[in-house]
Amino acid sequence: xxxxxxxxxxxxEKVLAPVLSAFWDEPNSWTLETYRRHGGYEGxxxxxxxxxxxxxxxxxDSGLRGxxxxxxxxxxxxxxxxxxxGKPHYLVVNADESEPGTCKDIPLLFANPHSLLExxxxxxxxxxxxxxxxxxxxxxxxxxxxxxxxxxxxxxxxYLGRNVQGSGFDLELTVHAGxxxxxxxEETALLDSLEGRRGQPRLRPPFPAVAGLYACPTVVxxxxxxxxxxxxxxxxxxxxxxxxxxxxxxxxxxSLSGHVANPGQYEGPLGITLRQLLDISGGMRPGHRLKFWTxxxxxxxxxxxxxxxxxxxxxxxGAAGSMLGTKALQCFDETTCVVRAVARWTEFYAHESxxxxxxxxxxxxxxxxxxxxxxxxxxRSEDLDKLLDIADNVNGKSFCALGDxxxxxxxxxxxxxxxxxxxxxxxxxxxxxxxxxxxxxxQPHLEVNA
Amino acid sequence: xxxxxxxxxGIPEMPPPDYPAEVRARLEADAxxxxxxxxxxxxxxxxLLHLVQAEEGYVSRTGIRFCAxxxxxxxxxxTAVSTFYTMYRRKPSGEYQVGVCTNTLCAVMGxxxxxxxxxxHLGIGNDETTEDGRVTxxxxxxNAACDYAPVVMVNWEFFDNQTPESAKRLVDDLRAGRAAxxxxxxxxxxxxxxxxxxxxxxxxxxxxxxxxxxxxxASLVGLRLAKGETAPGRIVSPREGGIxxxxxxxxxx
Ligand SMILES: Cc1cc2nc3c(=O)[nH]c(=O)nc-3n(C[C@H](O)[C@H](O)[C@H](O)COP(=O)(O)O)c2cc1C
Ligand code: SF4
Ligand code: FES
Numbered sequence: 001x002x003x004x005x006x007x008x009x010x011x012x013e014k015v016l017a018p019v020l021s022a023f024w025d026e027p028n029s030w031t032l033e034t035y036r037r038h039g040g041y042e043g044x045x046x047x048x049x050x051x052x053x054x055x056x057x058x059x060x061d062s063g064l065r066g067x068x069x070x071x072x073x074x075x076x077x078x079x080x081x082x083x084x085x086g087k088p089h090y091l092v093v094n095a096d097e098s099e100p101g102t103c104k105d106i107p108l109l110f111a112n113p114h115s116l117l118e119x120x121x122x123x124x125x126x127x128x129x130x131x132x133x134x135x136x137x138x139x140x141x142x143x144x145x146x147x148x149x150x151x152x153x154x155x156x157x158x159y160l161g162r163n164v165q166g167s168g169f170d171l172e173l174t175v176h177a178g179x180x181x182x183x184x185x186e187e188t189a190l191l192d193s194l195e196g197r198r199g200q201p202r203l204r205p206p207f208p209a210v211a212g213l214y215a216c217p218t219v220v221x222x223x224x225x226x227x228x229x230x231x232x233x234x235x236x237x238x239x240x241x242x243x244x245x246x247x248x249x250x251x252x253x254x255s256l257s258g259h260v261a262n263p264g265q266y267e268g269p270l271g272i273t274l275r276q277l278l279d280i281s282g283g284m285r286p287g288h289r290l291k292f293w294t295x296x297x298x299x300x301x302x303x304x305x306x307x308x309x310x311x312x313x314x315x316x317x318g319a320a321g322s323m324l325g326t327k328a329l330q331c332f333d334e335t336t337c338v339v340r341a342v343a344r345w346t347e348f349y350a351h352e353s354x355x356x357x358x359x360x361x362x363x364x365x366x367x368x369x370x371x372x373x374x375x376x377x378x379x380r381s382e383d384l385d386k387l388l389d390i391a392d393n394v395n396g397k398s399f400c401a402l403g404d405x406x407x408x409x410x411x412x413x414x415x416x417x418x419x420x421x422x423x424x425x426x427x428x429x430x431x432x433x434x435x436x437x438x439x440x441x442x443q444p445h446l447e448v449n450a
Numbered sequence: 451x452x453x454x455x456x457x458x459x460g461i462p463e464m465p466p467p468d469y470p471a472e473v474r475a476r477l478e479a480d481a482x483x484x485x486x487x488x489x490x491x492x493x494x495x496x497x498l499l500h501l502v503q504a505e506e507g508y509v510s511r512t513g514i515r516f517c518a519x520x521x522x523x524x525x526x527x528x529t530a531v532s533t534f535y536t537m538y539r540r541k542p543s544g545e546y547q548v549g550v551c552t553n554t555l556c557a558v559m560g561x562x563x564x565x566x567x568x569x570x571h572l573g574i575g576n577d578e579t580t581e582d583g584r585v586t587x588x589x590x591x592x593n594a595a596c597d598y599a600p601v602v603m604v605n606w607e608f609f610d611n612q613t614p615e616s617a618k619r620l621v622d623d624l625r626a627g628r629a630a631x632x633x634x635x636x637x638x639x640x641x642x643x644x645x646x647x648x649x650x651x652x653x654x655x656x657x658x659x660x661x662x663x664x665x666x667x668a669s670l671v672g673l674r675l676a677k678g679e680t681a682p683g684r685i686v687s688p689r690e691g692g693i694x695x696x697x698x699x700x701x702x703x
Binding site for chain 1: 487488489490492493494495496497499500521530531534535536537538549552553554555557558559560562563590591592593594595596597598599600603605606607608611613632634635636644647648649650652653658659660662663664665666667668669670671672673674675676677678
């Protein structure tokens with residue numbers, strides 16, 4: 001078995017830094033007992049001894065940035081909550097995880113739900129909130145089960161409810177299951193959905209920090225953002241800043257998927273590269289090479305094998321013309337037809353478009369029509385410019401960022417693979433064999449073994 | 451199956467029948483419990499729609515009227531919400547909902563082939579139900595399990611790393627009433643029981659929470675590497691001669 005030379009230079013122990021995932025391999029990793037054994041709820045003890053504003057300052061100084069896609073500084077978001085306004089404040093955790101390719105929050109909640117719960121209590125103490133919600137996408141019942149269990153354990157142990165740990169601080173936490181709609185991951189659509197309405201985005205301003213849930217000051221944060229807070233409390237901001245870069249400090253979960261030898265979760269500092277991750281994890285599947293990948297879900301522009309050394313942090317991926325997004329590293333090898341991939345994502349956006357604004361509702365529909373034709377060999381050469389033109393009318397002109405996301409795969413794939421689109425048109429069909437891309441393409445005996 | 455009324459021209463539909471009294475009493479007690487979890491009662495609408503789905507297996511007009519009455523909304527308001535979300539079924543469907551992920555990554559890794567194989571094997575199309583009422587087939591969007599592609603969900607429990615053969619065996623088992631064990635999740639219950647959990651009522655079956663262990667194999671690959679438990683050499687090309695990605699395989703926990 002050959003091992004790439006770079007493995008000798010960069011050992012997995014050095015590239016990776018499990019924090020949230022550090023004990024996922026324990027038999028009962030999701031229980032309060034296990035969590036406590038690994039220092040769980042120590043961060044909360046420290047936070048409760050601090051003034052709320054000092055907790056906000058600490059999180060701000062740590063440099064933690066939102067892990068839900070946009071990378072907004074978490075401490076700053078908390079600071080925006082007006083104080084002494086006499087209104088209730090709310091924390092809403094965004095556990096809607098539906099961006100194609102994104103698969104970090106769900107395993108995190110399955111294996112270690114208490115890290116989120118501890119983060120929630122700390123965050124609510126900081127922003128003076130007595131009611132928090134976890135908005136979990138509905139299609140993940142195993143995770144719902146573990147959340148129900150963890151929340152019950154936390155109430156029982158006095159981490160939730162009246163007078164948390166004797167501090168005089170009260171906190172109620174409600175787990176809310178969604179009902180299937182990608183757009184509900186967008187924070188204002190999520191709030192409408194949580195208010196019992198169709199999940200359609202709201203006009204901003206006012207931002208949720210001023211008028212969010214029930215028109216009250218509300219923080220919406222991603223699961224991983226909030227779950228990262230307890231470790232900052234226990235180990236300090238300097239420890240957190242010892243990882244990553246000045247502007248993108250800390251650790252994060254990278255999700256490798258697709259035609260790689262070992263898909264899965266890899267937790268490490270921000271700023272490592274896809275090449276490093278592939279080197280330590282066994283690379284692409286044997287005999288194949290990387291063709292294109294997403295750095296952070298399907299809404300982040302595609303990158304190619306030219307970009308293997310791009311530092312996976314907010315600035316690095318931005319400079320390469322894409323976005324770090326959710327760090328969903330979907331890797332496709334040379335057997336994959338980029339037109340098929342983009343057509344399928346575009347069908348997804350068309351299906352999930354909430355219909356509120358015209359550019360996205362109509363644009364995604366027409367982009368699907370054009371892409372289906374091109375994929376089926378019925379496209380015309382002028383279709384490519386028409387596709388770009390429509391994408392241009394969706395991008396930046398839609399009501400919310402779903403529209404921008406829908407345009408991303410189209411712009412970026414045409415930038416790097418225009419010639420492949422043209423081959424579909426001139427050759428009147430797709431030159432790829434989908435059977436070669438399947439997980440079982442190299443295992444004729446798989447069915448016997450399985 | 452539904453008996454849809456014939457198209458009527460201008461004559462309003464009669465109100466749907468109410469639930470039988472004892473059903474209504476039981477549902478109302480549940481609904482009050484759900485409503486109490488929220489500062490504003492309307493927030494309980496999504497869970498209540500899950501609750502009425504737990505009663506009948508789909509969101510019927512009776513269920514819509516029930517939600518409207520409890521939350522003091524119009525049936526039009528409730529219908530507008532229930533039709534926005536894909537998890538609410540609009541017609542009676544199977545006991546097991548089999549969803550094949552056909553978003554790009556799973557599709558490319560074999561989800562398309564699995565979906566085709568199942569359509570052919572079951573003789574039904576998307577969103578259709580087998581005659582025995584056991585299986586409703588659906589293609590679904592990315593279910594946040596791409597590192598286990600291709601993924602099949604049954605009643606929203608994970609069946610990871612599927613093949614056309616394994617998926618066919620799975621639906622055969624479901625139809626024959628044989629137990630099917632998810633890769634991640636608890637032993638299957640019916641669609642209606644699942645809907646009740648979604649309404650916010652915890653699974654009370656013994657062993658359900660702990661079933662299938664802490665984390666799935668793909669969730670652990672990075673951790674095992676970082677701990678030096680998997681030698682880099684061993685993990686190269688694990689797909690040759692074995693199905694479990696990662697050195698250990700599933701049986702380790
Ligand atoms: C279409 C769309 C879908 C989104 N889906 C999610 C999601 O599933 N989870 C998430 O945390 N953020 C999602 N976001 C981003 C949220 O709007 C919001 O920025 C985020 O929850 C803020 O949390 P953070 O600051 O902790 O990152 C989505 C945004 C858009 C435009
Ligand atoms: S961009 Fe799309 S999803 Fe966003 S508001 Fe407009 S129609 Fe709805
Ligand atoms: S693409 Fe199938 S689970 Fe993500």
